[in-house]
Amino acid sequence: MSVGTSVDPSLGMLGSIAESALDPDYATRADAVSSHATAAIRRSVRGRIASTLVIALTMAVLVGGIASLKGANTGVDAQRQELRQRITAGVGAGDAKASQVQSLRNQISQLAPPAVPEQAESTGVSALAAASQAQGRGATVILTDAATAGTQNKGDPSLGRVLDSDIQSAVNGLWAAGASAVAIDGQRISSLSAIRSAGEAILVNYRPLSSPYVVAGIGENLASDFGQTANARSLQSAARDYGLGVQIEKSSSLTLPPALLTLRYAKVVQAKEARQ
Known part of the structure; x- marks a missing residue:
């Protein structure tokens, strides 16, 4: 008779724990x-x-x-x-x-024909109106854009450009010094002239100009007299502060062309009408 082997229940639990720890x-x-x-x-x-x-x-x-x-x-x-x-x-x-x-x-x-008194008077009026060529001794004021920055430029190169107001100042200074005729780069200044800016360009008589700007005037002792004007001192101040180039030169002979004038209200008087 054989004896059966009994299994301890705890062994089954241990096996289960081992399999699923x-x-x-x-x-x-x-x-x-x-x-x-x-x-x-x-x-x-x-x-x-x-x-x-x-x-x-x-x-x-x-x-x-x-x-x-x-x-x-x-x-x-x-x-x-x-x-x-x-x-x-x-x-x-x-x-x-x-x-x-x-x-x-x-x-x-x-x-x-040879000039008569009336024609001589007409010639004088023509000169005053800048309608005729002007010749004589005088002076030139040369304005140029700044080559280097001035003390007040603060790194802005536009402050070193010549402005229309600078050219106007030079023209007014020449008139104040006794100039009988003025021109800018060959553009004769008359009572109908305009000096203005358009963007970066400067227009004189509606002609665009660029640096250097040569302002020429006819008159005796014009260079020295211009140097004593307030306009000259203003330009020298701009040269010192913003680096503008300002040169005043004496000239023994200048020839300024006439202005291109268009009559608006006046009309040419014929010789027959003038005698009546």
Whole structure:
């Protein structure tokens, strides 16, 4: 008769503990954390891909915008250059016409009969109106943009440019010093002349001028007399503070062209009408 072997119940419990040492709740929690980590990694990868796509699109838009701006600037530069060429051509044509008008006036003066008292008086009026050529001794005031910054420029190069008010000051100073005729870069100053700025350009008689600006006047002892005017002191102050170039030179012989005048209200009186 054989004797059966009995199994201790505690051994089964020990085996169960050995097989599943971790509590089921801990295992469930570990699986959840692992799942969340995997999902986070996937979301991170997707986010990086999305961010890369957004950056790439942004860069494409920026590059396209820069390219279009460059194209627009190129078109604007071309238009500006074309306008400059047209203005230069127009000014050149106007100067040629003015030279032709002056040549014809000189021919008319040479063909005119000898002067009579009335004509002599007319000649004096013509000189006062800047309608005739002026010659004689005088002085020139040369104004140039600043080559270096002055004490008050504060790094702004625009403060070193000659302004229309500077040229007006030079002209007024020459008149105050006793000048009988004044011209700026060959543009005769009359009662109808305008000295003004248009952007960075300075217009005299509606002609654009550039540095250096030569303001010439006819008169005796004009250089020394101009140096004593308040206008000359103002220009010297601008030269000291903003670096403008101001030169006052004496000239033994100057020739100033006549102004191109257009009669607005007056009319030419014929000799027969003048005798009546």
